[in-house]
Amino acid sequence: MGTAAQHLNRPVYPKGDYGHIVPTRPAGAHLDGRVAHNAKSAKTTVIWDADLKGFGLLVRPSGTKSWIVKFTHRRVQKKLTLGSAANMTVQEARRKAKEILLKKALDGLPATRPTVYSPTTFGDYVGVFWADYARHWKSLTQYSNWGRVQRDLLPVFGNTPLAEISRAQVLRWRDELAARPATFNRALPVLAVMMTYAEQLGLRPTGSNPCKRMPRYPRQAVGRYLRPAEYRQLGEALSDMEDQHPEVVAIIRLLMFTGARLAEIRELRWDNVQADRLRLADSKTGPKYIYLNRQARAVLETMLRGSAQDLVFPASHGGHRRNMHPIWYRIRRMAALPNFRLHDLRHSFASVAISQGISLVLIGRMLGHALPETTARYAHLDDGFVGDAAVRVSRTLGRAVGMVL
Numbered sequence: 001m002g003t004a005a006q007h008l009n010r011p012v013y014p015k016g017d018y019g020h021i022v023p024t025r026p027a028g029a030h031l032d033g034r035v036a037h038n039a040k041s042a043k044t045t046v047i048w049d050a051d052l053k054g055f056g057l058l059v060r061p062s063g064t065k066s067w068i069v070k071f072t073h074r075r076v077q078k079k080l081t082l083g084s085a086a087n088m089t090v091q092e093a094r095r096k097a098k099e100i101l102l103k104k105a106l107d108g109l110p111a112t113r114p115t116v117y118s119p120t121t122f123g124d125y126v127g128v129f130w131a132d133y134a135r136h137w138k139s140l141t142q143y144s145n146w147g148r149v150q151r152d153l154l155p156v157f158g159n160t161p162l163a164e165i166s167r168a169q170v171l172r173w174r175d176e177l178a179a180r181p182a183t184f185n186r187a188l189p190v191l192a193v194m195m196t197y198a199e200q201l202g203l204r205p206t207g208s209n210p211c212k213r214m215p216r217y218p219r220q221a222v223g224r225y226l227r228p229a230e231y232r233q234l235g236e237a238l239s240d241m242e243d244q245h246p247e248v249v250a251i252i253r254l255l256m257f258t259g260a261r262l263a264e265i266r267e268l269r270w271d272n273v274q275a276d277r278l279r280l281a282d283s284k285t286g287p288k289y290i291y292l293n294r295q296a297r298a299v300l301e302t303m304l305r306g307s308a309q310d311l312v313f314p315a316s317h318g319g320h321r322r323n324m325h326p327i328w329y330r331i332r333r334m335a336a337l338p339n340f341r342l343h344d345l346r347h348s349f350a351s352v353a354i355s356q357g358i359s360l361v362l363i364g365r366m367l368g369h370a371l372p373e374t375t376a377r378y379a380h381l382d383d384g385f386v387g388d389a390a391v392r393v394s395r396t397l398g399r400a401v402g403m404v405l
Contacts, residue, residue, distance in 0.1 A: 031057055031094070036065060036085045055097040057085060067093035069100050117163035118203055123154060125162050125203065129194050140263045143322070145190050152187040153194075162203050165195070167210040174214070181217030188214060224344040225351040230337060237335035241327070247313050248327045250299050255342060257296040259349030259367050262342055264290065266321055268312040270305060291366060 031049040041059045049055040058066045065085035082093045156173050177184040192211035198204045242249045254265045278290040315321045353363050
């Protein structure tokens with residue numbers, strides 16, 4: 001009977017139309033014209049080709065020889081006769097066997113069909129995206145990004161099917177905004193997030209984000225720092241406007257004395273106000289403390305204190321002040337500073353700190369920078385003050401040695 005292992009290792013040769021097939025060379029042979037001419041057998045035998053699996057020469061006791069091919073199709077083993085060895089060369093038979101084996105190997109496999117994406121346009125997708133995604137942004141980010149979608153993205157991509165927005169189209173949009181590079185730089189990240197989320201929803205091919213590695217316009221530094229005389233001009237303008245707009249003036253003074261961001265002061269609540277600091281549970285860079293000097297505390301003392309959750313600077317409609325820029329534009333014109341931005345008060349705060357010899361590390365903590373690289377933009381100011389100090393020292397030494405230049 002033999003052992004189980006012997007039975008497992010024993011080759012199995014199927015029965016078919018050719019009777020019981022006994023291979024004369026189990027390892028196979030390279031079939032060529034010489035083998036076909038010399039092959040003889042007292043029993044029906046198949047000589048299998050060593051190079052092409054399933055291709056063989058059937059030899060009968062009568063001396064007739066045929067080229068055959070064996071394959072498994074849908075789990076059933078089958079054989080086909082390719083032709084007589086007397087009328088078909090081995091090269092022709094091998095080529096035909098390859099064609100059949102390839103066809104049978106592919107036959108029955110599921111056909112690959114191109115994915116058909118929804119014809120949803122970008123304009124229709126905006127509502128879906130906003131309902132799902134925008135809630136995860138801070139309120140100020142929602143406000144600014146919604147404006148970018150409405151002003152900058154919908155007019156360009158609104159009628160385009162979402163799956164058809166291409167890199168070429170984004171590049172054309174970029175070129176059209178060459179005169180407004182900041183608009184493109186700020187709107188591009190919003191479009192990129194929208195395209196990524198569309199892929200996750202299956203509305204675009206995976207990995208097809210047309211904004212990926214899209215070059216932005218080089219950003220020019222737009223820092224403006226107040227000189228002492230300009231601080232006096234601004235102080236006079238604030239005093240002149242205080243009776244008409246006391247709360248707006250108070251906000252501007254707090255920005256001046258703390259270096260805080262506008263949203264951090266505009267959305268301030270009384271439970272954020274402590275004796276010597278403002279405790280913000282959430283800001284642009286996460287939880288943050290804003291330290292209050294005497295001037296900042298004096299500004300807060302002029303405001304009517306409400307309950308813990310009340311806004312320190314409420315608007316007439318009950319929420320926080322969303323747009324105080326029209327009043328600020330009047331104030332800066334009165335101060336003869338027509339191009340000075342509210343955010344430049346933050347830069348000016350850092351400039352004064354550096355002039356007082358405060359390190360960049362401490363300035364970064366006062367401003368609430370999450371990364372030291374953000375504070376490093378003020379390093380050139382530090383170099384300037386160091387240079388001025390070196391000039392003063394050298395002038396003193398020059399007078400001491402009689403070398404006055």
